[in-house]
Amino acid sequence: MNRELALLEKLEKELNLKELQIKSLLTITQAINENVKAEGLFNMYKSFLSWEMGINKMGLFIPENDQWECAAEINLDPSLSSEIIPLLKDYKRLHTVKDDENEALKQFDIVIPVFHKKEPIAFSVIGGIKDKEDLYNKIQFITTITNIIAVAIENKRLFNQQLEQESLRKEMEVASNVQKMLIPDTLPTTDRYELSSIYRPHSNVGGDYFDYIKFSEDRFAFCVADISGKGVAAALLMANFQAIIQSLIYQYRDLETFVFALNQSVIRITKSDKFITFFVAEVDLEQRTLKYINAGHYPPVLKMGNELKELDKGCTVIGAFDDLPEIEEETIQLTDECMILAFTDGLAELRDKDGVFFEADRIKDFVDKHAAKSANEFNDCLLKEINNFKGEQEYSDDIAIITCKINK
Secondary structure (H helix, E strand, O other): OHHHHHHHHHHHHHHHHHHHHHHHHHHHHHHHHOOOOHHHHHHHHHHHHHHHOOEEEEEEEEEEOOEEEEEEEEOOOHHHHHHHHHHHOOOOOOEEOOOOOOOOHHHOOEEEEEEEOOEEEEEEEEEEEOOOOOHHHHHHHHHHHHHHHHHHHHHHHHHHHHHHHHHHHHHHHHHHHHHHHHOOOOOOEOOOEEEEEEEEOOOOOOOEEEEEEEOOOOEEEEEEEEEOOOHHHHHHHHHHHHHHHHHHOOOOOOHHHHHHHHHHHHHHHHOOOOOEEEEEEEEEOOOOEEEEEEEOOOOOEEEEOOEEEEOOOEEOOEOOOOOOOOOOOEEEEOOOOEEEEEEOHHHHOOEOOOOOEOOHHHHHHHHHHHOOOOHHHHHHHHHHHHHHHHOOOOOOOOEEEEEEEEOO
């Protein structure tokens, strides 16, 4: 009779445990289906282990921003986390902690790793199991719950990552469209002068910019700029920068005052958080003059007659200082046919397969050799030269080029 009562008690306990397990699974599954936040799932996991499984020590570790962090714990000394985390990567399956293992790990009974496609997505360390009866089934169920929670959290992470990527993709698409509207798609070609451009962004959205402004039939300006940073932020700053240029350049008769005002406007927008290298040139065909200011930009190259000249006079970069300490405007008399090549540093810093740069001497040699061509022909040859030089290498930075040919 006593044996029968003991058997009935055992069966009743097993039945109660199974009912508890089924109830827990249903509760957690329902929470996952209702898209309960990660914090809520962690609390459910902690509550399940503590109150229903009688666990008095636990640590659940998940990857967060390329580091492992403790997402839930029961009576876990925070100082233990840093000791335990480096040890967990050695475990590929359920592991019972032995007496000869690390002292920090010996405070627990089992290690439960959770993997997804051979990559660990969670580790749970369990200790202090109060009721040892039917221990094997309890551990198996704790392992099941741990896997369910870990996979649910990983799916949330992947889903959020996908949403972020989609959001970023849309932002980049908008920024790319904005940028395409800002950069001129056609430049003038007349019997007196020609302008031509090359634009190769490193990604869909770049921080390089060029523009052309016509004042009259005899007077025009062109500029090139390199905005610090990449992506959406650079595209937004470029939009503001272009609007500022278009607004200010018609207000001032001299480039020095224009650049001063340009710097003040950029400072107000960026609070010195971004800076812009900038080159602007004004051509007067009647007076046969070229005036320019180089604001920290890679020096354009001028070929006139047999002379090669770097256009390096000006000031420091735009947007870095409240007041530009000194602005030097240079005026060049155009006594002959000339070619001006202005570009961003992506051209000079382009590398071939051996890591050799497309540096200043190569650029000047190219201008010297091809200056007699039209602006479009010059740029066609330059693009072939660039592609032959880099070979299969990707563009390491944005490249913006504007070429100005002034005829006799």
